[in-house]
Amino acid sequence: MNGKRTPAENRGGAPAHAGLEIRGLTKQYPGAKEAALQDVTLTVRPGEWVAVLGRSGAGKSSLIRCINRLIEPDSGEIRWAGQPVTGVSGSELRRLRGDIGMIFQHYNLLPRLSVLTNVIAGRFADIPLRQSLLGVFSGAYKAQAMEALRSVGLAHLAGRKVEALSGGQRQRVAIARVLMQDPQLLLGDEPVSSLDPVTAVRVLDFIGTLHRRGMTVVTNLHDVHAARRYATRIIGLAHGGIVFDGPPEELGEAELQRIYPPDDDKLQP
């Protein structure tokens, strides 16, 4: 994918590509009374950090997971860096996923494998399948993975199995995996919801470092305070539709009432 930021762009020049373009995205789960996403249209510019807010069931995870096709939308179009995301399959989809990093609430790591292997998994899109299955990686990959682990303060745990780590340590492994992958777009599906407040701030600070390097970030958050502090733009969802789109400074009481409708039985607090 041609998603890299150009030197001109890093100096504050015009973006080299159109970023993430979402048009008319709709998702209805079988048997559900209402659509999880209803005609969502949104463009995320390169270098933005978008925080998606909304009550439980508002459609936040569905939106994030449609972006890398973990969930198939019913209709609508998604493009990243001018390339189609919807409609591609096979090697095109694998290449695309190599350009899109993901951090999940429940880490999505390989618990029985070592921390180092999990970090190298960030490059599985580039490593021949046989080598990945055998766990035989080049010295260059190992060195890069150790560097990523050093950045998150976990180099001393490289040989330990992930299942022996705490939640905060696991999320730092997930961030090291993203560092190893070096994607242009980072998606976070409630990346700090399982963490204590202190660890959550640490993880958000790491994501902030990636954002300052030029990574575009889209993440749902349950914490309005964190969204205001870290994001450059807030998207509010209710009943699968966008009810707020603006900078954190514009998120006042009236806007919060729209995003978190108080007497709405269809959505949970």
Ligand SMILES: Nc1ncnc2c1ncn2[C@@H]1O[C@H](COP(=O)(O)OP(=O)(O)OP(=O)(O)O)[C@@H](O)[C@H]1O
């Ligand atoms: N696999 C599924 N099958 C049926 N309905 C689903 C499925 N996944 C989500 N839904 C429904 O779609 C709607 C949106 O769910 P989604 O998980 O996107 O919301 P959310 O805002 O991320 O909620 P939360 O904050 O609780 O994670 C909800 O009504 C939910 O019950």
